[in-house]
Amino acid sequence: MTEELTDLRVAVVGVGMMGADHVRRLQTRTAGARTVVVADAFPATAEKVAAAWPGVRVATDPLAAIADDEVDAVVIATPGNTHEELVSACLERGKPVLCEKPLTTDVESSLRLVEAERATGRRLIQVGFMRRFDPEYAALRSLVESDDLGRPLMMHCAHRNASVPPYFTSEMVVLDSLVHEVDCTRFLLGEEITAITVLHPRSRRDVPDGLSDPTFALLETESGALVDVEVNVATGLGYEVRTELVAERGTAMIGLEGGPVVARGGAGSASRGRSVPPSFKERFKAAYDLEFQAWADAARRGTATGPTAWDGYAATAVTTAGVEALRSGQRTEVRLAARS
Amino acid sequence: MTEELTDLRVAVVGVGMMGADHVRRLQTRTAGARTVVVADAFPATAEKVAAAWPGVRVATDPLAAIADDEVDAVVIATPGNTHEELVSACLERGKPVLCEKPLTTDVESSLRLVEAERATGRRLIQVGFMRRFDPEYAALRSLVESDDLGRPLMMHCAHRNASVPPYFTSEMVVLDSLVHEVDCTRFLLGEEITAITVLHPRSRRDVPDGLSDPTFALLETESGALVDVEVNVATGLGYEVRTELVAERGTAMIGLEGGPVVARGGAGSASRGRSVPPSFKERFKAAYDLEFQAWADAARRGTATGPTAWDGYAATAVTTAGVEALRSGQRTEVRLAARS
Amino acid sequence: MTEELTDLRVAVVGVGMMGADHVRRLQTRTAGARTVVVADAFPATAEKVAAAWPGVRVATDPLAAIADDEVDAVVIATPGNTHEELVSACLERGKPVLCEKPLTTDVESSLRLVEAERATGRRLIQVGFMRRFDPEYAALRSLVESDDLGRPLMMHCAHRNASVPPYFTSEMVVLDSLVHEVDCTRFLLGEEITAITVLHPRSRRDVPDGLSDPTFALLETESGALVDVEVNVATGLGYEVRTELVAERGTAMIGLEGGPVVARGGAGSASRGRSVPPSFKERFKAAYDLEFQAWADAARRGTATGPTAWDGYAATAVTTAGVEALRSGQRTEVRLAARS
Amino acid sequence: MTEELTDLRVAVVGVGMMGADHVRRLQTRTAGARTVVVADAFPATAEKVAAAWPGVRVATDPLAAIADDEVDAVVIATPGNTHEELVSACLERGKPVLCEKPLTTDVESSLRLVEAERATGRRLIQVGFMRRFDPEYAALRSLVESDDLGRPLMMHCAHRNASVPPYFTSEMVVLDSLVHEVDCTRFLLGEEITAITVLHPRSRRDVPDGLSDPTFALLETESGALVDVEVNVATGLGYEVRTELVAERGTAMIGLEGGPVVARGGAGSASRGRSVPPSFKERFKAAYDLEFQAWADAARRGTATGPTAWDGYAATAVTTAGVEALRSGQRTEVRLAARS
Structure with a gap:
């Protein structure tokens, strides 16, 4: 043995x-x-x-x-x-x-x-x-690495949760939810984020005090790519994450999937579609x-x-700048330590 | 008779x-x-x-x-x-x-x-x-009017052209292409646009001088909704327009469609999907x-x-502010005449 | 003038x-x-x-x-x-x-x-x-004519109605509903149907006497292609038609489409999908x-x-044989007059 | 310990x-x-x-x-x-x-x-x-067990392989490929298969002697459900399996999925779609x-x-009858031992 x-x-x-x-x-x-x-x-x-x-x-x-x-x-x-x-x-x-x-x-x-x-x-x-271990995200990263679609120029991200606990605040949206899109951006594009802007449209009603939902963020990267992010933490629906890469020679989207396509009737109308998973646990089980x-x-x-550890550090640096951007309403630069 | x-x-x-x-x-x-x-x-x-x-x-x-x-x-x-x-x-x-x-x-x-x-x-x-006469856009407008999904909060728009003539400039992107998303925003949300920001990620290469492509725009509306727009005028691919509404009780996306879903082999790989129409003429024929x-x-x-005529005026007012935003890189407010 | x-x-x-x-x-x-x-x-x-x-x-x-x-x-x-x-x-x-x-x-x-x-x-x-004038069917016919996918070998058809009047019988399913798939088969494949088999799985309950629903039909064509057809006339849902061509070098499916992709919550679960049109009038308006x-x-x-007129004659010949096949449970040949 | x-x-x-x-x-x-x-x-x-x-x-x-x-x-x-x-x-x-x-x-x-x-x-x-361990098949089985869509009436199955070895025969299609659809039918519907018919449309060209491809099979179950199956073993494309259940109160389809939805240009046309996995190994890895x-x-x-073991026995009984049906071109009953 x-x-x-x-x-x-x-x-x-x-x-x-x-x-x-x-x-x-x-x-x-x-x-x-x-x-x-x-x-x-x-x-x-x-x-x-x-x-x-x-x-x-x-x-x-x-x-x-x-x-x-x-x-x-x-x-x-x-x-x-x-x-x-x-x-x-x-x-x-x-x-x-x-x-x-x-x-x-x-x-x-x-x-x-x-x-x-x-x-x-x-x-x-x-x-x-x-x-990073999800087959869809991994496939998108492979696609970027293959250079098959050319240089990444933009990325659109949506992150939607059904609900959050009553103590959840807009800062926690940045630190706990947006952080995933921050890491995905760094992972998928393979470069650092250099600036962040965080804005709020009018909020849905019936959310806790201290929370404005949804949140819009704009990330800028070293190469000049722009990444827009929708974070919605109280949709009442389920858990959805979607990312679309816009590159020089094509686009690629992940996150449209689910289980069986079911057609059934309903109150006055019939529809055909897929279930939205209730939470990140089902979505990211594998x-x-x-x-x-x-x-x-x-x-x-x-x-x-x-x-x-550097990925952990860089994510914290971006979300820290994100909280500052949230408070100021201004574009905020992210300053990373030199990577010796 | x-x-x-x-x-x-x-x-x-x-x-x-x-x-x-x-x-x-x-x-x-x-x-x-x-x-x-x-x-x-x-x-x-x-x-x-x-x-x-x-x-x-x-x-x-x-x-x-x-x-x-x-x-x-x-x-x-x-x-x-x-x-x-x-x-x-x-x-x-x-x-x-x-x-x-x-x-x-x-x-x-x-x-x-x-x-x-x-x-x-x-x-x-x-x-x-x-x-506004396209069945998909009309259906999305009806959905908003029905209030079935609650109040609109955000909207994501993508507008992609295969190519533009060699004299096309970034200002023309705002005036000729972005103007459609401006009108759709006003039509779908049923309200005026109050501010616009226009930014550029790094550009694809091999575009004419004076053109940076793609373009990112952020529109704000009277009610506080935020609309992000990707305009891509030289993708080399075809014509695609897509809009996703994010409302209080759900989301709705249009523009994923096309003709037959064809599976076929190719150079080293097989795929299943739909043709992208070559231009707006095929997409908006009906x-x-x-x-x-x-x-x-x-x-x-x-x-x-x-x-x-007011719709025409309001669109011109937004794109005029858009050109100013493009030049300044700053959020620019849109000031409309009183609607007597 | x-x-x-x-x-x-x-x-x-x-x-x-x-x-x-x-x-x-x-x-x-x-x-x-x-x-x-x-x-x-x-x-x-x-x-x-x-x-x-x-x-x-x-x-x-x-x-x-x-x-x-x-x-x-x-x-x-x-x-x-x-x-x-x-x-x-x-x-x-x-x-x-x-x-x-x-x-x-x-x-x-x-x-x-x-x-x-x-x-x-x-x-x-x-x-x-x-x-034949529907853009999707026309596009599928064009694809067959282009020979891009090679020779047609099989076709799968589904035809689903929400409901039928109380006097509807299984023979009327063949004469009024199946006839559309008969014509589409002749149109899409560009050849005559030579034999038809009509079978019934167990029926849904709560349908009128004299009606067994759904119906399964198998069509054979001159060239030897096989076409299987599901006709469902009392689904309670809406109107759906779908056709998938299986050819030598690929497959092509039509009928998956609809309007906006809507995500919304519901009784205990959330889903994302499209509305099924209520009847053929909405589906085939254009x-x-x-x-x-x-x-x-x-x-x-x-x-x-x-x-x-020949198309009308040939469709009648096939559905007439279809009624015979329905009664006998046997494969029934279709004999057309010589086409002088 | x-x-x-x-x-x-x-x-x-x-x-x-x-x-x-x-x-x-x-x-x-x-x-x-x-x-x-x-x-x-x-x-x-x-x-x-x-x-x-x-x-x-x-x-x-x-x-x-x-x-x-x-x-x-x-x-x-x-x-x-x-x-x-x-x-x-x-x-x-x-x-x-x-x-x-x-x-x-x-x-x-x-x-x-x-x-x-x-x-x-x-x-x-x-x-x-x-x-049976694939998340999609398992989800479809759960849906049937939940009775949410009512009693199963029909099922449509497609099974497509890119290629087979040169010694592959039509009998091996039944024994090695169709057997999976036989087991899935028994698993998904939760009942035995009572009869099988196996037919061939005209074959694609360039297949080995002794092989006709594709193959059509019709399975009948104890309850009277009808299951049609397309088996295609030499498509030249990739690996696809798809199953659609038709039940009393709705339908459910699995097998449409894949990785990123990629839009890219090509020889004269642009398309948007997903990769087809090359073989069952990628499709059923999880x-x-x-x-x-x-x-x-x-x-x-x-x-x-x-x-x-009974599942293994029943599958063998059905495919054995399938080979007989293939040879005779006739509907062949499946006779199982009493299940003591």
Whole structure:
């Protein structure tokens, strides 16, 4: 039995709704990896998850889970403001880490992680931008890389959620929702975002105070491409994401799909069409599985793949500028550190 | 035999490519109307068109055609800088007129026509925004009017031409292409545009000097709706127009259609899809026919229907502001005259 | 004023729902033609239609309308069992006639009309298979003619109606509904049908006695192509027709289209799709207009275009065999007269 | 460490193209399972596969691999005529087995396996009809089960391959290609097939002797539903499967999908559409992964899931009748053993 066949032993730190789902994913959908330790700020939560999966222990605290000698790699699904400390602990011990987005909640700490990883001499951090593993997004990226349609000039993005919790604000739209379009833009076009403008049309009614919905953003990139983004977080409908690339020799759109095309009657009219998935979980189910498999494969080799710490830093830099743009109503430049 | 059954006798002024096609449309596709006189700045052009259709005479000049006693109504398809004089002549004689867009080339003259028509006490002017007669645009307008999807909040428009003549400039993109999206926005949303921003991403290469392509425009409306527009005039592909409405309770998209869905093989890959029509002529063939029939029906009753002189004026006001926005790179407000 | 510009003076015989709509179409949508006389088995019906349109007179009976000296051409929209007599009267007077389908209700009388027309030495009969004028069907026919996809091998057809009157029987499905797919097969493939099989799956419940719905038919053609047909006449939904050609080098499908793609919420789920038109009237509105314009253009030249008397005969021959196949449950050969 | 966490140790018997891919799938995409032994009729083939994956041994022969004490479960990907012996050996040792389709190549041996499994008192056999794990097919099955569209009445299936090897015959079309539609029909409608008719339209040219392509089949089910099937094995295009259910209260279609919708120019025309996947491997990539994960999950519990031995038997019974129908050109009844 050779070393490569040994399962990756994973600590999952933060086992709320998302983290608990990641435990399930590791145990039942990821080849060559299994959760051995879980930790959570609420011990009862950790106990409950551990009880559901034979062979999973509870660590006293997140840092103990990361330090555990029987842990080879770490998944972090705690709130963003804890990420710097936890990811740093992983780096110190040379353990590959899959950190849910955002990498951290401010530009400076993200950059510190970029530098701390570089100091280890290895790639250890993967940020949880799962869309990069979605077959449709991956196919669009391949199309751009193939240069088949020529240089990208514009991109149109729409991001629609059925609903948000009552405490959701317009800033959270930028930090939690728009951030996905920011990462997709960087991923699909393969370049940095240099400026952002955030505007609001009149809002739908019946949204929480502090929230104006939808949101319009305009992203500019290094090469001069323009990306317009619609973010709608309270449509009442379901979850839809759509991206259309406009390039020199053609266009390409993803996100029109779904399951069966059903024709049925209704109140006074008949229609033929597809169901809209209720949430990102259904839409990106396969992407999450692929993301974890790719991470586990890389972690077993002692490294990481997919979105880098720099990707996490750059996304935070753009959304930070986005919040400033939201407040000022003005085009705001994004200034990234030099990429040494 | 009653008066209503008498055919409308039409003068077509300007019989270049577009005007000649309008003559054909009147003779062969429009019930209750026929061309009796044509005029053109180039007499040989007028002679050639008249020779093709029995019963069509050539007038010595456009004003003579309009004044002709045997002419009941007028179609104007001359360059925009002649429109004020010609439309005014129609108004003076109380003759219904279908004037190709733009109504006139500047705001002041358009407003003078609005006032001159009002002074006649009748509706006589119809502006040639043919898209309003396209079944898809009409269905989207009906959907907005039904309030079925609630209040409009945003709209996404794309307008793509395969190619433009070598003398085409970025200002002409605003005046000749963007103007259609301006009118559609006003038509679909049923309100005025209050501000416009025009930006350029990096341009495709191999376009004429003075042209940057594509163009991005952002329109704001009275109610606070935001409309983003992509105009692409040299895609090398074909003609595509697409509009997606984002409203409080749903979205609606038009422009995805075409003819047969064909699957076939190709160089190394197979695909399944639809042909993109080569130009606006194929895409809006039915719309032009419907526009002319609606105009003829109204003109036989001594009046006009569809896009009004005010619609022509408002479109000119927005595109004039658009050219200013293009030059300044700044958001530019649109100031309309009071609508007395 | 030359002869060509004179409007075609039309008699419309049979002005029930369909015929009355044809009068409207002639008066308001057909260039160069106008109704001058109407006749109907119910004089009150004819009076009502005539009263709605200035300049339209009522004839004492259909034959009087056809014989009228001020009538140049005739539209027949009476029940099928009257067609032979009425079309014959048109042929005797050398008047172009647009006869609604079926040409006649039995093979022998249809063939007599084919021969009677041939004896006049002119093409005078056009049968009302309006689908041939639908832009989608026409585009599919053009594709077949272009040989771009190679030889046709199979075709899949679906024909779905929302509902039928309570007296509708399975035989009427063959005679009134399937007949359209029969004509489309002949039109699209450009060859005769040689055999027909008609089968029934279990029926939907809640249909009238004497009706089994849906119906499956299998058509075989001269060249050996196989065409399977689903006819559904009581779906409760709306009107859908779809045809997919399977050829040597590719496939082509028509009938997926509609208006705006609308996303909206609903009872527990959200969907994105298109409205299904309620009936053939909405689906083939443009086709009817194009059919009438083409007929009027030909009739003004003293002839006819589109579906011929032979097309009407061949369709009747196939549906007659179809009724036999329905009764026997067996594959039934279609035997056509020699085409002299 | 509890028992449940122990990886399932798998023998893969037959490691040609398909079996070797299954080894890769177990090693890199299936949680909780790993290949420990491979065997093949060609020892060099087995050696090559084993060399590629650390920890995989080569067994002297298939029966030795099945008997191996360190093997918990077996995947069989050898030719169909070996399946009875190999599956029987698995049953004798009480080992769960995933057997590629067909279960066996004749009705009698399939039935013997059904009975042999029953004698073990456990469910141990899963047949490799992977489509049942495809998200689209699964969604359509759920829709039928929900009764949302009412009782199924008809189904239309199309199955298109780009090409087949030169030795492919019309009988192999029935046994290797049509068998998938047979299983899908049984799966989607949840009932047995009672009769089959197989017909050929004229064939495309340039196909091997002994092959007529395409093939048309008509399946009848217990409830009286009719299923028409187009099988096209040499389209030169790519791989497409499509199924449309026609039910009492609506219709549902799967198989229209693909990746990005790309618009691009071409030789004289522009089109907008999707790529057709080159083969079943791309189309059913996710389905195979899901099939193996579901099998491994069940096998770790000592049982099986998905398509049963009876499903394998019933499919063989239908395709056996299909070959008879192909030869006779007649409707052929399918007679299944009593399901004790």
